[in-house]
Amino acid sequence: MTAGPIRLYSFWRSSAAYRVRIALNLKGLPYETVPVHLLKDGGEQHSSEFAELNPQELIPVLMHGNRVLRQSMAIIEYLEDTWPEPALIPTIVRDRQRVRALAQAIACEIHPLNNLRVQQYLEKTFKASEAQREEWTRHWIHAGFESFEKLLADNPSTGEFCEGDVPTMADCLLVPQVYNAVRFKVDMAPFPTIRRVNEACQAMEAFQAAKPENQPDAPKS
Numbered sequence: 001m002t003a004g005p006i007r008l009y010s011f012w013r014s015s016a017a018y019r020v021r022i023a024l025n026l027k028g029l030p031y032e033t034v035p036v037h038l039l040k041d042g043g044e045q046h047s048s049e050f051a052e053l054n055p056q057e058l059i060p061v062l063m064h065g066n067r068v069l070r071q072s073m074a075i076i077e078y079l080e081d082t083w084p085e086p087a088l089i090p091t092i093v094r095d096r097q098r099v100r101a102l103a104q105a106i107a108c109e110i111h112p113l114n115n116l117r118v119q120q121y122l123e124k125t126f127k128a129s130e131a132q133r134e135e136w137t138r139h140w141i142h143a144g145f146e147s148f149e150k151l152l153a154d155n156p157s158t159g160e161f162c163e164g165d166v167p168t169m170a171d172c173l174l175v176p177q178v179y180n181a182v183r184f185k186v187d188m189a190p191f192p193t194i195r196r197v198n199e200a201c202q203a204m205e206a207f208q209a210a211k212p213e214n215q216p217d218a219p220k221s
Contacts, residue, residue, distance in 0.1 A: 004065020006031035009053065011038045012215035015111055016072040017060040018176035021215075023076045025206035026167060027083050031062075035217035038116055073107055076169050088169045099163050102151060102170035106177050110144030113137075114180065137184045145181065145191050148174075152193040160200045167201060175201050179212065 008024070008031050010017035024031050036059050037044045044050060045057045054061050054070050062069040064082075069075045080088050090096050112118070114137040122128040122136065152158045162170035178198045181188060188195055201207045212218060 004067070005063075007034050007063040008032070009034045009036050009050070009059050009061040009063075010215070010217070011036055011059055012212045012218040014038065014059055015115070015176040015180055016058075016107075018179070018210060018212060019072045019172045020060050020062060020075050021210035022172040022175060022207055023079050023088060023169070025209050026086060026088060026172070027079055029079070029083060033216050037217070073103060073169070073173075076172060080169070086166070088167070088172065090163060090168065095157065095163060098155070098157060099168045099170045102148070102162050103173045105144070105148055105151065106173040110141060110148075110177055111180075113140040114184075134184055137180075138186050141177070141181045141184065141186050144177075145186070145188075145194060149191045149194055152197065158193065158197075161197055167204070167206075171197065171201050174198065175207055175210075 006024070006029060008017065008020060010021065010033050012035075036050060038059070043057075045054075045059060050061075051057055053063075053068055056070065058070075060070075060072055060075065062075045062078075064078075069078055076088065089099055119133050119137070122133050128136070152162060157163055159165040161167045162174060174194065175198055178188075178194065208214065
């Protein structure tokens with residue numbers, strides 16, 4: 001195990017950072033949150049200081065000792081390799097592939113179409129109104145969940161969670177995407193398996209502690 005403290009550069013409402021928070025919590029790893037406000041002053045992720053950490057100007061970034069880790073799924077895989085227990089990726093090859101495929105269905109197909117950069121581009125370049133941007137987001141989350149629901153409902157490997165009866169990396173990605181769906185008022189009625197899995201996750205402290213509203217940089221009501 002590599003020595004050193006863990007610092008997570010995060011924004012309370014970032015889906016990608018939310019994924020990593022869940023993984024850290026499931027593994028019982030203490031970490032320090034370093035807030036990076038994605039909207040303040042045009043976005044603190046665009047500052048020269050942060051760009052030195054991540055030239056992509058994206059969060060999350062995880063610092064482990066003097067190691068700089070980028071991209072949420074790669075960070076989760078690093079945590080898995082460094083702290084194998086409890087496992088977030090199964091040991092059986094076909095099950096490992098399924099967990100990664102489910103995770104990528106969200107990280108590569110659903111989330112990129114409704115993240116902040118896309119929202120801002122739609123607004124600035126195409127003058128899309130807030131209502132139009134929200135409809136765009138609802139459309140692509142709904143379309144992605146239609147296929148994701150089938151991937152869960154039609155597979156005997158689906159258990160209490162996405163893969164079997166313990167949470168995996170797939171659940172780390174699903175829960176933040178459900179949070180986004182609720183935030184943008186996506187009708188979740190057509191997705192009973194997704195809702196059931198999300199409810200099972202929300203019953204666990206690791207997922208509760210990772211929720212956006214429970215973060216130190218979340219707005220105080």
